Amino acid sequence: MKNTMRDNMNPCQHTLSNDMVYKEVVIIGNGPSGMVTSYMLAGNVPYLKNIPEDLPIDEMLRARLSNLPAGQSLYEADLLELAEGLEGRSQNPIPLLMDNLLRPCADMGVNADALIEWKYDVAKQIDHIVLGRGPPGGAWQSFPARVRTLSPAAWLCLPPHRATPSAGGDATARVPARAVADYCTRYVHACNLTRYFRSGVVVTSVRAWPRTGTPCSSACPLAANFCVSGYEAGSGRALRLCCARVVLASGAGRAGSLPHVARHALHAPAALQRALRRRRRRRRRRRRPAADTTTPPVLIVGSGVSAADAVWLTLRANLHALHLHRTPAEALARLSPQTYPDYCQVYKMMCDGTSGNYPNYTSYPEHVIVDVTPESTDSPESDPDAECTRPKRVKLLNLVTNEVQEVTVSLIVVLIGSKPDLFFLQTNFTLDCIEDCIKCTEKRDEIRKKDDRRQSFLKNHWYYLKSVLGQSIQICKSRFSYTEINGNTDTKCMMPDCNKRTEKCTCDSKSNMNEECEYEGSYKNFLEAKFTCQCDNNPYSNGIGFGVDPKKPVDGRTNPVAIDKSTHELLYAPKGIYALGPLTGDNFVRFIPGGALAIVAHIHKQKSEAQ
Structure with a gap:
């Protein structure tokens, strides 16, 4: 005192x-x-x-x-x-x-x-x-x-x-x-x-x-x-x-994600709820019935409590739920049916697998997403989740049988847990970098827009470009040998122009033709390093x-x-x-x-x- x-x-x-x-x-x-x-x-x-x-x-x-x-x-x-x-x-x-x-x-x-x-x-x-x-x-x-x-x-x-x-x-x-x-x-x-x-x-x-x-x-x-x-x-x-x-x-503020799916997916039950609410408002404006059977189902990835919440939100919205999961989480198995009837019901549906006993629920145990292809959409440009709410064709791989199945879904929701984000403990991010990061993000968005326009142009003119490229290739083949066209002195290397690179190729020139050549200092890596904001890729975010x-x-x-x-x-x-x-x-x-x-x-x- x-x-x-x-x-x-x-x-x-x-x-x-x-x-x-x-x-x-x-x-x-x-x-x-x-x-x-x-x-x-x-x-x-x-x-x-x-x-x-x-x-x-x-x-x-x-x-x-x-x-x-x-x-x-x-x-x-x-x-x-x-x-x-x-x-x-x-x-x-x-x-x-x-x-x-x-x-x-x-x-x-x-x-x-x-x-x-x-x-x-x-x-x-x-x-x-x-x-x-x-x-x-x-x-x-x-x-x-x-x-x-x-x-x-x-x-x-x-x-x-x-x-x-x-x-x-x-x-x-x-x-x-x-x-x-x-x-x-x-x-x-x-x-x-x-x-x-x-x-x-x-x-x-x-x-x-x-x-x-x-x-x-x-x-x-x-x-x-x-x-x-x-x-x-x-x-x-x-x-x-x-x-x-x-x-x-x-x-634990950083949601778990799947790198090849993250761009097309939602990662929180609240985001799913907002998307379903917007869909319901649009359906009312178009005077569609409450149970719209034309709407593609919702694909949910995860086996824990949050995934169970997403299943219930989907079923309450009168939509079909496709559920990709591994072994159901122990957190669900330990819950009492008297106190937690909702979670126990989802747990039972997951355990029943592909029995088909549930009209609006389909279980996909031991499946993973291997590819996502967005389709055209009539979502308004003002929709903040337009990329995620666009209908998509998704390829699913059965890890047990190695069979691939394709489904069309309206939403993908990935709920595979969350982890702490500790990037601020060890980082080169300083206050002087804030303005650079804003510029970096704007530059990245601009590149993405240009890339989208380029892809749109290629889609609209694909058949014309294909015919022109085909004719050019045939002309080249008739005038030059394979080695001159490919730029490789060893035809067993799959990387075109490999021996002309200033960077060192780390592939084995005697390797199998089906193996991919890995090399250091690629032009793609250079672009990613130049136009990717380092704040989003801090190596210490995972703690x-x-x-x-x-x-x-x-x-x-x-x-x-x-x-x-x-x-x-x-x-x-x-x-x-x-x-x-x-x-x-x-x-x-x-x-x-x-x-x-x-x-x-x-x-x-x-x-x-x-x-």
Whole structure:
């Protein structure tokens, strides 16, 4: 307290450049992970309440909690020791501990009061800012409004609430995703966190910041360790923050895609819902019947919960669903038919395979997409998803029989999971590059338009061009030998003009004629390097180097970010960078507060030691 009073009496005189702002903590991501971390950093401290004797919590946990000194906050306790031996649906001990305290015996069906009470302490406030691309709530703001959550209402609330207001008093009820999104918006206002949140911000880099002197306090700009750069999505105005610590709360925001299908596909249930809504409006304008049998079916790729949501959205729109999937996900198999009849029905349809027992559903187990050919469309040019909503012919390969089948579909929806996007941790993308990236994107779009016009010209004049080329080839064959035409001294190389290239050919000239020649420095690669924006192809977007297995991309389920279990600090990054939520494998909202507790408790302990 004396140090706080001293800092207030003698404010810090150190300043930064005009375009730089200092914050003690910068939180990247404004979903539930960022929201609950902000709530604790704002000065809200958790204290343990009396534990009822008849509450059947873990006996070892009860004994350890009873040894805590009276009036001690959880910030001052040894959290890792308290969490020892706990088991549950999280691999992180402190999230398991916090879940047992906020929702005691929840997995046993007991709806008991939380064992934690929250008290506001102005001395525990830590200056911070929460950056997000959209409004508070993160990915919840983009989910289809009527799709119901997997977790019951009681598991979706954040401290200090017991249940989301829209649950109607039923803690076991599943709520629509829109209700959770609205709850997140209200949460920020109800907990007086508005001043900490800044929406519409795209973070582009997090870099080490060299110290230029000794800080006079924890709130001194000289205490900065990192520089966080970004820009405002609406205005394009640059944003630069220096901070002592960074919290990664960005979740899994990058949808998985199939490279050869991505251009023609949608990658979110919400995008499918928008496309179906636009189609329904166009059908009404044309006065078509509600059940339009002339509309091609919707092709859905994926075997998880999101794919099941897409199947239901398609069936409710009176369209036929073609479902490409591998083995149904375990997440669907574990769900109770009484609580989750919708997902269990999709799981049953997937398991029945090609039985044909469902009139508007066709299962394609163990199939993959090998080719997509768009057809002509009457979609208006103003349609933002015109490329995706155009009818297409799709070739499907059966991996078991190697048979190829062609189907015509109206939409392709690829839902094969999502992964974190950590490009801002290691990147050459700087604020000076923003204008170049905009120009790069414009240049790329211009090239694509020219390419589309060129393809259109070739389509309209194909037969004429074919006849002219055929005649030219015949003339060449009659006058020159194959070697002179092809430019190869060794006719066993399939690459035309191979020996005349200045780059080194890496193919084997004695190889099989059916094998493809691979060579370095191709003209195509040169064009891609020249006209492709490097922001879209950052090699570090997949988080290689930060996972439990550093050689593999970060995945919230199979390879989460490697953290110190007691503090949630990243192991393979500079000290002062933390992570929680889906990045660390905690994909359920109920376990997120535990990660925030570990982070904030560690920050307070470091500040106390520094004083």
